[in-house]
Amino acid sequence: MGRTLAKISLVLLLIVALPMGFFLVREFSALTKNEQMVERVFSTQLESILYSINQYSENIVVQWSQSLDQPIAPEDELMQEIVDNLFQNNAAIRAVRFLDLKASQEEAVYFSDSVFSLNVWPEKAEVEQLQTYLDANYQRIKEAQWQDDLLLYFLPKNRSGEQLCQLVVDPRTFMEQNLGPMIQQVAQDLFYIAISDSLTGYVVYANEAEIGNSQSLKQAAMWYLPEYKLGIRLKSKTLDELASERSQRDNYTMMAMGLLVVLGFVFVLVNIRKEMKLAAIKAEFVANVSHEIRTPLALISMYAETLLLKRVKTEEKQVEYLTTIQQESVRLTDIVNRILNFSRIERNRIKYRFERVDLKQVIPEMIASFESHLSAAQVNCCFEASDDDAWVEADREALKTMMNNLLDNAIKYSDKAEKEVRVRVVKRAKQVWVEVQDNGIGISSKNQKHIFDQFYRVTEGDLAHRAKGSGLGLNLVKRMMKVHGGQVTVRSKLGEGSTFILKFPLKTEKDVQNSNR
Ligand code: ADP
Numbered sequence: 001m002g003r004t005l006a007k008i009s010l011v012l013l014l015i016v017a018l019p020m021g022f023f024l025v026r027e028f029s030a031l032t033k034n035e036q037m038v039e040r041v042f043s044t045q046l047e048s049i050l051y052s053i054n055q056y057s058e059n060i061v062v063q064w065s066q067s068l069d070q071p072i073a074p075e076d077e078l079m080q081e082i083v084d085n086l087f088q089n090n091a092a093i094r095a096v097r098f099l100d101l102k103a104s105q106e107e108a109v110y111f112s113d114s115v116f117s118l119n120v121w122p123e124k125a126e127v128e129q130l131q132t133y134l135d136a137n138y139q140r141i142k143e144a145q146w147q148d149d150l151l152l153y154f155l156p157k158n159r160s161g162e163q164l165c166q167l168v169v170d171p172r173t174f175m176e177q178n179l180g181p182m183i184q185q186v187a188q189d190l191f192y193i194a195i196s197d198s199l200t201g202y203v204v205y206a207n208e209a210e211i212g213n214s215q216s217l218k219q220a221a222m223w224y225l226p227e228y229k230l231g232i233r234l235k236s237k238t239l240d241e242l243a244s245e246r247s248q249r250d251n252y253t254m255m256a257m258g259l260l261v262v263l264g265f266v267f268v269l270v271n272i273r274k275e276m277k278l279a280a281i282k283a284e285f286v287a288n289v290s291h292e293i294r295t296p297l298a299l300i301s302m303y304a305e306t307l308l309l310k311r312v313k314t315e316e317k318q319v320e321y322l323t324t325i326q327q328e329s330v331r332l333t334d335i336v337n338r339i340l341n342f343s344r345i346e347r348n349r350i351k352y353r354f355e356r357v358d359l360k361q362v363i364p365e366m367i368a369s370f371e372s373h374l375s376a377a378q379v380n381c382c383f384e385a386s387d388d389d390a391w392v393e394a395d396r397e398a399l400k401t402m403m404n405n406l407l408d409n410a411i412k413y414s415d416k417a418e419k420e421v422r423v424r425v426v427k428r429a430k431q432v433w434v435e436v437q438d439n440g441i442g443i444s445s446k447n448q449k450h451i452f453d454q455f456y457r458v459t460e461g462d463l464a465h466r467a468k469g470s471g472l473g474l475n476l477v478k479r480m481m482k483v484h485g486g487q488v489t490v491r492s493k494l495g496e497g498s499t500f501i502l503k504f505p506l507k508t509e510k511d512v513q514n515s516n517r
Helices: 002-068 077-089 124-135 171-187 239-308 315-346 359-369 371-376 396-412 462-466 473-483 509-516
Strands: 093-100 105-111 142-146 149-154 163-169 191-197 203-206 218-221 228-234 354-358 379-385 391-395 419-428 431-438 487-493 497-505
Touching: 002 077, 002 149, 002 163, 002 171, 002 191, 002 218, 002 228, 002 239, 077 093, 077 105, 149 171, 163 171, 171 191, 171 203, 239 315, 315 473, 354 359, 354 396, 359 371, 359 379, 359 391, 359 396, 359 419, 359 431, 371 379, 371 396, 379 396, 391 396, 391 497, 396 419, 396 431, 396 473, 396 497, 473 487, 473 497
Parallel strands: 379 419
Antiparallel strands: 093 105, 093 163, 142 149, 149 163, 191 203, 191 228, 218 228, 354 391, 419 431, 431 497, 487 497
């Protein structure tokens, strides 16, 4: 059996587990790739959000420069109006200054509220660079740090090369008032976007209060605020978490699939093992039964032949031979009935006819019908019953089969010179118990767990080994008791005897009335 099982396992492994394992490994590696791809896509998306914020800041700055780029003198009233308007709409702009590059002098300066000394002159090289851009028709706006402020400067197209315009901008106000609304809009409820000092990492502006963990932020330099960095991350989860959460779910599904395959594999093997064991037991059973049948058949044929040949002289002997023939045919019928009963019960073909019976009355009747066997085995059998009610609902035939089995075992598994069997009917709570006690060889507690299994026979001990049987009797009793809504149990000690107990549900008069209603 071991070798066959090993072969089956190998075949199963080859056709199911191996391809499945291969598939799972492939899927797992594909998942890792997917995870990386998802992360890349997320990352690009975040970068583009940061880019759009920078782009927006550029738009604002370009708008400012365009409004100041007019073909009018800086000190002109109209220019004053334009600058005033700019101050009104952009609290971040602290001052606007126009420089005449040719004359190397300040043409005009406007302050939004407080006046401060502003004396920055651009490097010659820088101006030349701006001029080169302008010649190529591109108005470049440059930025520089000036004290705590941001200094923006550009060459107005309308006064080509002659003038430089400077804007002093407060970076915090620029972030809050100019970029803030845009950041809020982009972030919605999904992202945490923060501007932090690129040196200290200190968060100076964020779309919402959250302890800035610059580690997990995706960061980018700010085009017009070189001292600061723009950072973004998903509000609830980090990018890694989100990507791995997705693939984790897939991982679990695959692991569950793998587990299922392993469990299925084990299940199939266990079942095959069980079936093979059963097949072996059945084969043994057939051999046993054949052996059991052969003995009575041989006896019957031998005695019948002797009688036919008229070799028996005395009438006494004739009676003896005929009695043996009769007894052996009863035994044969018994064996055949047991097998038939069993196969019928196996296929659920047994028909039960339940009726309310008084066990105190029917059990003694059944013992009486088994009397010939008892006396043949020289067994002293006694019956006891308490005064309590012992009404149950039972099928008489089944009851007889069960009692015969238990009594037969009580005789069979005893080697005492004075064999004793006690049958008791007692009421216990809402049950009626039929106890069959013998003083036989007893059953070890290890075997007690199995004796009700199909085909199970105790093989230890001389008598148990020698006694003929099929291992079906107690299993039949167990099945029948189940149909009766009860159960069968055993109490036994090796060498001291056994007590088998049939436990029936009590059926009182009241129960009958209730069920009739
Ligand atoms: P079998 O045909 O072998 O008697 P059973 O199902 O009736 O099959 O019993 C199963 C096993 O339980 C027996 O092989 C026997 O070893 C053990 N057994 C049953 N009844 C008794 C008993 N009264 N005393 C000791 N052993 C018993």
